[in-house]
Amino acid sequence: MITAEDRRELYLGAILLAMVVGHWLAAFYYAPVDEHQGEVYRIMFLHVPSAITAFASSAALAVFSVLGLKQRSEGSLALAKATAEVGLLFTVLTLATGSIWGRPTWGTWWTWDARLTTTFLLALLYCGYLLLYAAMPAGPSRIRACAVLGILIFADVPIIYKSVTWWRTLHQPPSMLRAGGSTMEPEILWTLVLGMVILCLYGAWLIRFRSRNIRLADTLEAASFDQLQT
Amino acid sequence: MMNSPFWRHYRTLVSQGIQAELADLERLVSPVLFALTTLLLFAFAIGDVEPALRVHIYLAETFLTALFALQINFSRLFEPDRQDRVFDLMRTYPVDHTAWFLAKYTLVLAMGSATLGPTLAFAAFVNQSPSQPLFSWVVVGVAAMALAGLAALGVLLSAMTLKANARQILYPLLYFPLATPVLLAAVQSSQLYLSSGQITADVRAWLGLLLGFDVIYITLGALLFTELVDES
Amino acid sequence: MEITKLSFAFRHRRLFHDLSLRVGAGELVHIAGPNGAGKSTFLATVAGLLTPGAGTVAYHGSHGPIQDRRDALEYLPAEANGLYLKMGATQNLQFWSRLRGLNLSPPEIWTALTPWNLNHPLLRDGFAVEKFSTGMKRRLALARLQLSPAIGWLLDEPVYGLDAEAMTIFTTMLAQHLAKGGFALMVSHDLLPFAGLITKTVVIGSKSGTAGAA
CATH class of the missing domain: 3.40.50.300 (P-loop containing nucleotide triphosphate hydrolases)
Known part of the structure; x- marks a missing residue:
């Protein structure tokens, strides 16, 4: 049985997904060919927005975590957990697309580029968050512990990025993954920005949808527990 | 002022913590033994190193070992409190929570130093060579700065995972990614110093990062610890 | 209240x-x-x-x-006593009472242990609480309760x-x-x-x- 609210939610999701796909089409047909890299560079239109969404998720995680500390509610924890899951999804997407981009362009599947490395660490941190969530029994302790971790993750990401950037610049010339570089044709730039916005919106929808899913699963579990009691 | 409840709680908790450590010496000895074993493992795995790389390898394995050994100290910090619901009872007592954090932080600094000291000494000892004396007070200073921040993170994570299952693997999985900047900063700054012999601007930059990490994590530690143990 | x-x-x-x-x-x-x-x-x-x-x-x-x-308020949980298991009885009581602002000397603590049959020289000091029986641990917790203001x-x-x-x-x-x-x-x-x-x-x-x- 799908309620009216669910239907609206799914419509919204479908629209956003259509926008994402539409953006990919623009990426393939509208944006011009890059003079240096040819067609392959187009994967950047998925890679960079994924990265932006992944890191924006860490900010969202921090917000929901602070909310969790203030309200101590299961709702804020569900939102935070959903954010960690979505964040993990987009970090993995970023790493995969980065890898696919790197191979034909520079000959390697992986490079210790500052941004990729930080994304990898962020993926590990999201995993850690989900592990903590799974390792603790439901209740106020879990809400607080996960909230603290969410804040710690958000606080550490800039420090990690800074340290890795310095680490790489000391030993190598600046990042090879010039996302378009300083001279980007307007079509490319706009397509990129559009991609960032759309993907972030889609990510936000995913978070909301998933968090409601988590709350529903919680309610079901509680209801089944009550069945045992009576 | 020194007799205010805050300092009274702090002193009581610190002296109790020290007594708890002395009552169970294994807690202090195991991390050191672990560090020495790890250094040995590194030596076997790496073998002979050409002179140009020797300093870097020495610093890398020293700080890695320190990170691993300190993790043991940190993750076991609240072990006495986990037993018999001591932690819960403490939360029902009128203890100033910031004093509680400060006391645990002090204890972890003491325990960490007791682990770091022998680790640094032994690492320098086994890695020395006639041409390249490896012991340096600057390295000790860098290690101390690293400990200052890691200790705060350690206390916080310890309190967070108190009621979690699979703590033994969960703790390192959370701790290591968060601690990577410290590892980078420690190794880079030490290496730059040892290879050039002076504190260059680059060294200062890394030390600045380390200091930033320390400040952020000590502050976050004090703030968030109270959130973890408060009732409301 | x-x-x-x-x-x-x-x-x-x-x-x-x-x-x-x-x-x-x-x-x-x-x-x-x-x-x-x-x-x-x-x-x-x-x-x-x-x-x-x-x-x-x-x-x-x-x-x-x-x-x-x-x-x-002083809380006594069920099935747990809030005692540091590796430390002795006197040390435990001294610690908890100090948190409440009481500075008790060991003899004063021993007086508190007496009604609970815990004031034995071999039991009260240097004997880890984890070696106590369940009843003894509970009695120690009750002694702490009695000391509490x-x-x-x-x-x-x-x-x-x-x-x-x-x-x-x-x-x-x-x-x-x-x-x-x-x-x-x-x-x-x-x-x-x-x-x-x-x-x-x-x-x-x-x-x-x-x-x-x-």
Whole structure:
């Protein structure tokens, strides 16, 4: 049985997904060919927005975590957990697309580029968050512990990025993954920005949808527990 | 002022913590033994190193070992409190929570130093060579700065995972990614110093990062610890 | 102490709702209810371990309401004693009493251990508490309770595991505490020894959770 609210939610999701796909089409047909890299560079239109969404998720995680500390509610924890899951999804997407981009362009599947490395660490941190969530029994302790971790993750990401950037610049010339570089044709730039916005919106929808899913699963579990009691 | 409840709680908790450590010496000895074993493992795995790389390898394995050994100290910090619901009872007592954090932080600094000291000494000892004396007070200073921040993170994570299952693997999985900047900063700054012999601007930059990490994590530690143990 | 409309729900399951209770000096409140009803949860909430979903707990001293009720309350959990297992009896008691501002010397502690048959030179110092029997640990916890300056006691199954002699000592201690103006909230399956002392009963069950005078 799908309620009216669910239907609206799914419509919204479908629209956003259509926008994402539409953006990919623009990426393939509208944006011009890059003079240096040819067609392959187009994967950047998925890679960079994924990265932006992944890191924006860490900010969202921090917000929901602070909310969790203030309200101590299961709702804020569900939102935070959903954010960690979505964040993990987009970090993995970023790493995969980065890898696919790197191979034909520079000959390697992986490079210790500052941004990729930080994304990898962020993926590990999201995993850690989900592990903590799974390792603790439901209740106020879990809400607080996960909230603290969410804040710690958000606080550490800039420090990690800074340290890795310095680490790489000391030993190598600046990042090879010039996302378009300083001279980007307007079509490319706009397509990129559009991609960032759309993907972030889609990510936000995913978070909301998933968090409601988590709350529903919680309610079901509680209801089944009550069945045992009576 | 020194007799205010805050300092009274702090002193009581610190002296109790020290007594708890002395009552169970294994807690202090195991991390050191672990560090020495790890250094040995590194030596076997790496073998002979050409002179140009020797300093870097020495610093890398020293700080890695320190990170691993300190993790043991940190993750076991609240072990006495986990037993018999001591932690819960403490939360029902009128203890100033910031004093509680400060006391645990002090204890972890003491325990960490007791682990770091022998680790640094032994690492320098086994890695020395006639041409390249490896012991340096600057390295000790860098290690101390690293400990200052890691200790705060350690206390916080310890309190967070108190009621979690699979703590033994969960703790390192959370701790290591968060601690990577410290590892980078420690190794880079030490290496730059040892290879050039002076504190260059680059060294200062890394030390600045380390200091930033320390400040952020000590502050976050004090703030968030109270959130973890408060009732409301 | 005044408890107003306390509510606690765990994952949609309401343990108690709109529970109000007033406890005055010399009162012993018995918290009753079937197993798993939430009696321990109620005590833990009053003690400050858990945050209620709604409602307040306030403690009014002789000079007016106090900010931190933990100064006035001492909590004894069920099935746990809050003792550092690797340390001795005297050390444990010294530590906990110091947190409440009492600086007791070892002889003073030993005096407190005597009624509980724990004041034996080989037991009281340098003997790790983890080697105590269950009953001995409980008696040590009760000795800590006796030393505490707290006016309100929150007791969760205080005499579980104690032999008859220790139970008598506890009953006497409780009576003295109430006579001096203290109060206590107690969960206990053993009611017989305390029958004469109980002034109120609160039932926490699946249906209602409101105070009723007994």
